[in-house]
Amino acid sequence: MKPPAFRYHSPRSLPEALDTLDAVGHDGKVLAGGQSLIPILNMRLAAPGHLVDINGLTELAYVRTDADGVRVGALARHADVEADADAHRAVSLLRQGLRLVAHPVIRNRGTTVGSLVHADPSGEMTAVLSLLGGSVELARLGGTRRVGAADFFTGPLESCVEPGEMAVSAYFPRLRGRTGTEFIEAARRHGDYAMCGVAAAVTLDDDLRIVSARAAYLSVSPVPLVLDLTETLAGATPDTAHWRAAGELAADRTEPDSDIHATAEYRRHLVRVLTARALRTAAVRGADPAVGGDGQGSDDQGSDDRECGARD
Template sequence: MKPPPFAYHAPVSVDEALAALAETGPHGKVLAGGQSLIPLLNMRLAAPSHLVDINRIGELDTIAARPGGVRVGALARHAAVERSAAAAAVLPLLRQALALVAHPVIRNRGTVVGSLVHADPSAEMPAVLALLGGSVRLARLGGEREVAAADFFTGPMESAIGPGELAVSAFFPVPPPRSGTAFCEVARRHGDYAVAGMAALVTLDEDLRIAAARVACVSVGPAPVVIDLSDACGRRPAASVSWDAVAAAVRDGIDPDGDIHATAEYRRHLTGVLAVRALKDAARNAGTEAVDE
């Protein structure tokens, strides 16, 4: 398989990249890690007439961990973010999720921001951004804008990025104090896209009761599905939560499709199971007492 013909641009600065994207408009496509784009080109599922390779723009290869969150530049590879001790210390969910992204060879090349722009509803990083209420910074000639996750993912493989825009970074905010996170998924083989997956966030009050809980579901909709489960958890200690009711609330909140990998009903059931598993792990990570299995 070979890609369709295209004109190749190799900018060495953000300004050069933005100029190339402004010139090519809807006919231009950005190449960063290429782990999603190159297969699409080879299968002729994408046919841009211009390819803008940003790999020579060193200023985009950044990971900035601050007390309030982690900002990841457009050229930060999955593996680099996964290995970042500073990022993991500030936001453990990044490492928890990235360990499940594809295979090591793909994580060595693929980028976090590229995964967000690709907007695959079966991918891990869009769910992480959606769960945390993060954002993506988009630049274009003449300015930039910060787009919240709730507005960024507009459909399967569709995001709010417009012609002439470049996603230069993503921001993952830190949850409130006494919060814990977890990520789990089920795939046919390790490294495959998840049949169903779950990112979970639990925040405890001073008495170690669940004050807030929410999940972001993977592979059950056209975009990550975020569900607030605070009421279902009932502001109780994790050990006394009615987890069957929590699972039922998750299943009621999704409308999955069936495919060759799983029926809709199996995916719905599995999502409920994974939600309970991830929430229990998140509660433990938040510092609560042991949770009965």
């Protein structure tokens, strides 16, 4: 299949790119990694008159870590972010989510910021940004603005990026205190879009008692869904917490749809089981940082795993 005809632009600087986007308005699309855009063009699901290729803007191919979090430039590839040791130490959830994005060949080319702008409700990075309370920086001629995750995603495959604007970076804040994270999902085959995915963060106090438990979901709502599940776990330790109760609460608060991949009932079942599993692993990591944050999960997965019937 071939895309519809378009005019190709290859700006050599950010001001030139913004000038081009301003001129073409609604009829322009930005090409970065292209791992989502090119298939959409080939299937004639989009027909922009202008394609603005920003791969020449190498100054945007960065991953920068500071005391407060990780900033990812618009041309940083998934693989670069995943492999960055400083970013992993600061925000382990990034690598935990990125390892589940499609296949290595896709991650080698696809960009993390581009994935966010694509705003696929099945995309892992949308859940990561939402759970962390991150933001996206948008630039246009005359200035920039930063939009928090809660306002950035406006619908399935829809973000708040306006004509003439370009996402130039995304910021992933560092979680404070004794906080552990986990990202887990269930898909029919490795690399497929998840039927359900859960990103979890659990914070403990100095006595190893839970003071906060939150989870973000993909593939169960039109935009990333973030739930505060602390009420079922507050005051418990990782060994005594009622993880199943947290999973039940999450299932009660989701309203997934059925499609060709899974029924709404099965998705709600996955919410229930994966929430309990992800929160438990996150809590264990919070209690003992030596467990690590590589996203591989704990050895003792418990009975919840056997209920799921799907890979993580």
